[in-house]
Amino acid sequence: MTYTGSSCEDIYNNNPETGDKSGYYYVDGKWTYCNMNEIAAGDHDFIPTCAGHGGGWKRIINIDISVGDDCPNGWRKDTYDGVSFCRLVSNDYYACSSANFSTNGAGYQKVCGRARGYQKGWAASFFGYHSRSYNIDHVSGYADGLLITYGSPRNHIWTYVNGQYDNRTHRYNCPCASSTGYTPPPFVGTN
Known part of the structure; x- marks a missing residue:
């Protein structure tokens, strides 16, 4: 049976039999990968922070360098000690690289x-x-x-930050280290 709907969440909510059946569904006239798994707290097969939000997630991007995927534009693929990863194109300390991913017009309230x-x-x-x-x-x-943002001008979603030490005093430490460093900007908050 082909399930159709206006979003992955719409298909999930209106067709209970799709629960735990992730795959491609017909969303707004095109085939779209939907994760239909109900995410439970402590579930290691999916992203734990999404627990309690049900299934019906639309996949926007999935890059897995360990299986040979390419890096997004603006980044370069590198390998060190047998581990492949995406990195900045430049070696300049102050450089950064950006990648943009489109929702193809799909609206969303959660990421x-x-x-x-x-x-x-x-x-x-x-x-x-x-x-x-x-x-x-x-x-x-x-x-x-x-740094994960959306829109232009940018709006904050998440910031994954590296710090210098965990158990030694230093201003470059993360705010969550046992010896805290600089606090995040107000727009980051606890995200």
């Missing part, structure tokens, strides 16, 4: 995601925001890590 990061060199947490007053739209960024 759920997962990212795996690797550190190279000196990690400076929220140094850019505090030392240079970089804001969310500044090309060098307000944080040392992965």
